[in-house]
Amino acid sequence: MTILEAELTPATLKQDMERLFLKKKLMGFALPALVLAYMTYVFFAFDMPGLWQRVSWQNAQTLVSDTYSYKTHVTRDNRDASVSVAIEGERKGSYPEGQSPDWVTLAAGAEGETVIDLENGHLVRFGSDSIEYDIPGYGLVRATPTRAKGVQAELPAGDVPEWISVSKNRLAITTDAGRLTVTRNRAEVFRYFTGWELFFFTLDSPYHGMGIGEVLTRAATGEAGAIFHDFWNNKMWRHQDVAWAIAETLLMAFLGTIGAGIFALPLAFIAARNFSPFGPLRFVVRRFFDFLRGVDSLIWTVVLARAFGPGPLTGALAILVTDTGTFGKIFSEALENVDEKQIEGVSSTGAKPAQRYRFGVIPQITPVLLSQLLYFLESNTRSATIIGAITGGGIGLLLTQAIITQKDWEEVAYYIVLIILMVMMMDWLSGWLRRRLIKGEGGKTKRRARADGKAFLLP
Amino acid sequence: MADLTAAPLTTADIRAQYSEMTRRKRLYGGIILVVFVALMMAGFRTADGRNAGSFYDGITHVFDYPSEVLSEASEKAAELPGHLVNFFPALIETLNIAAASTLVGVVFGTLLSLLSTRGMAPWPRLIPLFRRIMDISRAIPEIVIALVLIFLLGGGPVPAMIAIAIHTAGALGKLFSEVNENASLKPVEGLESVGGSWGQRMWLGVIPQVGPNYVSYALLRFEINIRASAILGFVGAGGIGYELKNAMSWGQGRYDEAAAIFLLLFITIVVVDQISSGMRDRLINGAKA
Numbered sequence: 001m002t003i004l005e006a007e008l009t010p011a012t013l014k015q016d017m018e019r020l021f022l023k024k025k026l027m028g029f030a031l032p033a034l035v036l037a038y039m040t041y042v043f044f045a046f047d048m049p050g051l052w053q054r055v056s057w058q059n060a061q062t063l064v065s066d067t068y069s070y071k072t073h074v075t076r077d078n079r080d081a082s083v084s085v086a087i088e089g090e091r092k093g094s095y096p097e098g099q100s101p102d103w104v105t106l107a108a109g110a111e112g113e114t115v116i117d118l119e120n121g122h123l124v125r126f127g128s129d130s131i132e133y134d135i136p137g138y139g140l141v142r143a144t145p146t147r148a149k150g151v152q153a154e155l156p157a158g159d160v161p162e163w164i165s166v167s168k169n170r171l172a173i174t175t176d177a178g179r180l181t182v183t184r185n186r187a188e189v190f191r192y193f194t195g196w197e198l199f200f201f202t203l204d205s206p207y208h209g210m211g212i213g214e215v216l217t218r219a220a221t222g223e224a225g226a227i228f229h230d231f232w233n234n235k236m237w238r239h240q241d242v243a244w245a246i247a248e249t250l251l252m253a254f255l256g257t258i259g260a261g262i263f264a265l266p267l268a269f270i271a272a273r274n275f276s277p278f279g280p281l282r283f284v285v286r287r288f289f290d291f292l293r294g295v296d297s298l299i300w301t302v303v304l305a306r307a308f309g310p311g312p313l314t315g316a317l318a319i320l321v322t323d324t325g326t327f328g329k330i331f332s333e334a335l336e337n338v339d340e341k342q343i344e345g346v347s348s349t350g351a352k353p354a355q356r357y358r359f360g361v362i363p364q365i366t367p368v369l370l371s372q373l374l375y376f377l378e379s380n381t382r383s384a385t386i387i388g389a390i391t392g393g394g395i396g397l398l399l400t401q402a403i404i405t406q407k408d409w410e411e412v413a414y415y416i417v418l419i420i421l422m423v424m425m426m427d428w429l430s431g432w433l434r435r436r437l438i439k440g441e442g443g444k445t446k447r448r449a450r451a452d453g454k455a456f457l458l459p
Numbered sequence: 460m461a462d463l464t465a466a467p468l469t470t471a472d473i474r475a476q477y478s479e480m481t482r483r484k485r486l487y488g489g490i491i492l493v494v495f496v497a498l499m500m501a502g503f504r505t506a507d508g509r510n511a512g513s514f515y516d517g518i519t520h521v522f523d524y525p526s527e528v529l530s531e532a533s534e535k536a537a538e539l540p541g542h543l544v545n546f547f548p549a550l551i552e553t554l555n556i557a558a559a560s561t562l563v564g565v566v567f568g569t570l571l572s573l574l575s576t577r578g579m580a581p582w583p584r585l586i587p588l589f590r591r592i593m594d595i596s597r598a599i600p601e602i603v604i605a606l607v608l609i610f611l612l613g614g615g616p617v618p619a620m621i622a623i624a625i626h627t628a629g630a631l632g633k634l635f636s637e638v639n640e641n642a643s644l645k646p647v648e649g650l651e652s653v654g655g656s657w658g659q660r661m662w663l664g665v666i667p668q669v670g671p672n673y674v675s676y677a678l679l680r681f682e683i684n685i686r687a688s689a690i691l692g693f694v695g696a697g698g699i700g701y702e703l704k705n706a707m708s709w710g711q712g713r714y715d716e717a718a719a720i721f722l723l724l725f726i727t728i729v730v731v732d733q734i735s736s737g738m739r740d741r742l743i744n745g746a747k748a
Binding site: 038047251304313399 | 502598611
């Protein structure tokens, strides 16, 4: 003690302390500075300043307005003056010949006039050879499309406001009530409505436009099958396909995760130090696990898609292969932490090796095994969505298809909501099962399972 | 000891009861196993039926593509180093996406976790709200946000970064708040008693306690995010995944490029995995000591 005291004079102590403090202070500033410097570098490496110009506000507007509203197109073919009405301008949403929503009055004969009421006094008339738009507070706009001279527009006197664009071959008017576009070949009126169009029944179904009460009454009087059939085969929203896609995605996650667990468990025994006395074999199996994990799931997906083609099986196999590596590592580490005493106890009763494993080892690692399997089941639901988008299967495929069309944003929003609900449901289910199954094993094992599980969990 | 007055059980009774119980347990276990196996088989057959190619046809061709790629790459082995250098910037971009999104995710995850931990939250009434925000941002697969943002911002690293950062914030927020729950509140109370603001209490009272755990989770997340950013590249968000998609779409004759990208990705993942697991080991064990 005397020697120690001789060395640690207050002066040296103070010096040491000051050095330590200085180091800490420097660290305290250097670390945030480093992060800041890195973020600045990334800011310019990713060309964030240029991003501002690239942002497509037009697209953003379409996207946002399309997710909660839809438009009905009233189209006049200028060659034969025929008028058609279609929701979103799609064939599957078009009104049958001679029918129209009540705000469109179709022409009685060939020489008649189609009147489109856009409300608040906005009236569009498709005449026999000209198109008129009566805009309250501005005046009457008349356009006469001809094949020879393009679109001849007559506007009220004065400057052309910015919401009207006129050129030789095109007239476009955008007001709060709707939009009118006239070109040489066609005149088109868009009227916007809030909501998701035809979500339950398409126009060709007799149940379209019925109140919920009436549909329920009809269902009660024996039409339930027909009602469900019309809903299930809705061509616009394809409820059947969507349900299948979700099922496929869940199937991919389930088959992949459980399959990986089944393959990984026996291999983990070979890779665990205390169960596999043969060193080189252990090394080989471990490197095999590392290889499976190291080759990313992206590469596995790409390779397997070549062999099996697009579909849920490919996704399931990609998850299976990647997770076999991960599970192998986790399980073998859990096996190495197994309590030897329990195995000794079982073997003292004269148990054969198989029984020793069954009653001495498996009960010990079951909590780790189950909790990891369930964690991954949830996380793989998300992976399955992504893999589905790459290989083509499940809800991921539907989502990418809907995004690629760049106009069905209401469907995109619908799929996103479904995906989020699906993942949250799996999260809840896996948490519930984890609590139910592992609680039964007693408090102690539960704590160990959590501690063991923590280090690897992929949330 | 009063129970001794009840009718004494003979050994035969006990044995009968025990074997009855075991039988029932075995029966239930057996039923569950059979149902489970049936479910797996049915699932497999459904997946097989809905797949473009069947399992039995495909299984013989699994190694066709890798061997094609490998043989072509070995034919042009001399060009491999050149390709590796060529694609290195793309790899850096992928790593940058992963690192930046992890950093952003850590910042927002920390905030969300502090706002949703009882005893630390400045507005305890809003805890459920912040929890739901975390749940939702955790539940959205990165690809969903990335694809929508690619439509708005055009292709490039930024959509991927934002998408991964949102998911990371949710995922880390949940883990961080579990860590926070185990942190001692005494330093926070001490700081409060001397008039520390909420920011000071968190920064000086909580963060030093939970720092090592946070960093360890963030490193794990970084590993995951590298994989995620490679995948997002494949759908058009730049980086090595984008190059891989291009190289693959060229088809035969350009497989040497694909091989180079596979190699780069593999090496990166293994190296980062090794480094980060080493660092995590040190952080956790250092925290314990």
